[in-house]
Amino acid sequence: MSIRCFECQSPAGDAPVCPACGGLLEVVPDPVDLDAPALKELFRQRRFAQHGPDRSGVWRYRELVHPRLAEPVTRPEGNTNLYRHDSLSAYAGLAGLQLKHEGENPSGSFKDRGMTVAVSEAKAQGARAVICASTGNTAASLASYAAFGGLPAIVVVPRDHTAPSKLAQSMAFGARVAAVRGSFDDALRLAEQASRSHGLALLNSVNPWRIEGQKTIMFELLDQLDWQSPDWIVVPAGNLGNTSAFGKALAEAKALGLIDRLPRLASVQAAGAAPFYRLFHNREAGYQPETSPETLASAIRIGDPRSWKKALFSLEVTDGLVEQVSDAEILDAKAAIDAAGIGCEPASAASLAGAAKLRAAGVIDEHARVVCILTGNFMKDSKTAVAYHQGALEGIPSKRANRPYEMDATTTAFAGFLDEVVVQGTA
């Protein structure tokens, strides 16, 4: 296992970026001794484990992630469900739709998959403390894994754009919280500076071990599909860690012979925070960060995604593309996922909104087998859900609002309510 620069290929040690050119780093995996059938059988056998790292949907695939780490900090993560639901197939116009729910990870988002690897590696390297910038979920995950592994943690969050439940997790798990008056991009700049000036391990997705852990979303998905690639994988895109990790994972799985065909990757950005969408559709103009990103999907409210070069590579290898969706589209898709009894946080629903839009445009065929990734748990942002159902979000029509009835606690008032919802059947 070695680390090198993604851009100039120089070997790199434990610096946060390439010492030669400042580029992003990547992990170069060790060759795997086992052939594809033997690997598949090994992964399958490990699923029966009752204890230890084999229980983890990350460490079960350790040959493809980090084969030589003796004692990982694992809760364990992964093992997330793959759902089908008629109402969501109908919503997207895709009979072959499935949704993989990464919000079912221990701290409530996919971030745990990268964090178990990055925190374990930082601990093995003897880091004195770990730090990250975050719109909330990375911080919650870091705080959880650092506490679990016995490492001090510092998180930097944009004070006015972090969902309260996520902030609550960071505080409660004992991280020291810097709530800055600024954006995620400001927070990341400060965390990067602190990691250099104070020798703290930076665990944002610029950390190549985060990407290695997040690859297992793809390995576990393919395993669940008996290594039969779907036609499309659709993922919400903010800082582009997942988009980067998915392309790397799929290319590696293909090279190892675990799959014989690459699925196409579709990354979906919120229209108010879509620098990657604009880059993809206007390559000549070059990469231009968005200086004032705006979206209610706070987890993807990111104007300057660090991993854009890796993400572009992922789209090249998978013949992928980038779509953008409005907040109204995101929140209607979320309401559909919630109403199916599954639930997710706003940013997650960008995948379903994007799949529906690409289907409507004829880009995704109606018979395609499509997997949407749901990135975060419903409980991460109940505030936005309540506001949506009360029709209280400015500029959002709340097409699927389910308003609570308020009434006096009298039999007469309640009878009126029952008459409407039970007798007239509006419920």
Ligand SMILES: *Cc1c(COP(=O)(O)O)cnc(C)c1O
């Ligand atoms: C972090 C996060 C994203 C964005 O993922 P990237 O890998 O940064 O593109 C999307 N949804 C949720 C819920 C997140 O926590």
Ligand SMILES: [Zn+2]
């Ligand atoms: Zn370099």
